Amino acid sequence: MASSKKKCIIIGAGYAGLAAARTLVGEGGDRLEVVVLEAGHRVGGRAHTESLGQCGYAEFGATWLHGVVNHPVYEAALRLKYMDGTEKERAGMQWGTSQYVLEGAAAALEGADALAAAKAAPANGGGGGGSSAVPAAAGSIGTFVRQRFQQLDLAARGNVACDAWAWRERLQRAIDGCHTTDDMNAASMAEYHELPGPNIPLPCGYQAVAEHFAEGLDIRFGQRVERVRYDAHGVHVTVAGGAELAADAVIVTVSLGVLKAEHEHMFSPPLPPCKASAIAALAMGCVDKLFIEFGAAVGPAQASCCAVMWITGADAVAMEAATDEEVCRGVQGVLDAFPAISLAGRPFRVRRTRWGADPLFRGSYSYCPAGARAADMDALAAPVVSGPSPNPGPGGAAGGQAAPPRVLFAGEATHRSYFGTVHGAYFSGQREARRLLAAFGVHSGAHVLSSIGSA
């Protein structure tokens, strides 16, 4: 007898895919069969923690919890006792300006920081972040902040102020994931929200929580999905090597970068025009990290240690294309520029990320560039429904009822308020899982795996 269970395939085991799978299994119970197909060989996607030997663990991708209230990863870290939630823990790790500065540069940096952190206000002047709010009509973040920076009388402070702005511009690129701040749509700042609470790192590493979220799920590694065929009856997913799986629906969580490169060949029939234009309009930035492991030098105070450099935009693209020797020469150049740092002169080796060139990601995180609209994120998130319900009547959808969605989309780029973040990815996976549960009329109320956080 054929199984009456609804079958769902999830493409990708990043935080969006894990959240979708946990929600389906946790809230759909044994009325669903849920399979996660992951092209790589680990869970976590762009949240990737690696060991750096004696230097401990390093975050190759996501690093910060952007706010902690209702953050699903923070809540899991507390439950798992990776963190204790104390004020001391929060206060000791927050980011700030002063730790970076040269003598005399603090005021310039703080001025630049305050402006760059300003929130966009709608064009009619409402909302936003107070006196320095960015009007949505400003166009790009770069234009607005540069103009305000010039008004700050920082020019009188000379080179330090100019260096401060150059540094702040690079930091802004890393925060927004944009290629340049001139390409960052000011209106999208009004859409982006942080969770309440401080920005703090996760001492256990994002990977550990991802592995916890993956427990009990049917995740198949090394399964790169090449084709998704869908119609009113269901979906057929083909993986590299030719194996095919059939299901009632698929939740696609691959990055916007992967969709840009592959959607035209991946989906049959092709995605509707509004979805294809949203994929084209939204952008994927390139943010990379270089980890510099210094070997132990002679003397008791000089154990092995590690430094990290962030590199963004066109510089990151160039770094990814460079040879190892060229990268080491570049790092040496930076070290030589700071002779007062005692690390100069010590042997080192470099490990680097290549999020832009990696075919499983094709970028670091999404943003809304000049020319795109926040509504493009909604279009990206919209499910694809194919044709009328094939089996109206008992056991199927009632005659005349809307056909169930067949191809659903989650992932950080589909979250209009929390795009570019791990919690945005998580909430988007939860959102699509619940959309599917509602469409299938499946809601057991069972919470086999506790579902954490809310959208």
Ligand SMILES: Cc1cc2nc3c(=O)[nH]c(=O)nc-3n(C[C@H](O)[C@H](O)[C@H](O)COP(=O)(O)OP(=O)(O)OC[C@H]3O[C@@H](n4cnc5c(N)ncnc54)[C@H](O)[C@@H]3O)c2cc1C
């Ligand atoms: C350098 C860097 C720093 C960051 N810093 C932060 C931060 O501090 N805080 C924060 O909240 N966020 C940060 N982010 C962003 C955050 O990591 C992402 O927003 C989030 O992890 C995205 O999750 P996702 O599930 O949407 O996508 P992904 O993590 O990209 O997951 C998609 C999965 O799909 C798989 N896949 C791709 N193609 C296929 C295919 N054809 N078939 C099967 N599987 C496929 C991939 O291998 C991947 O595992 C950072 C990202 C980077 C790169």
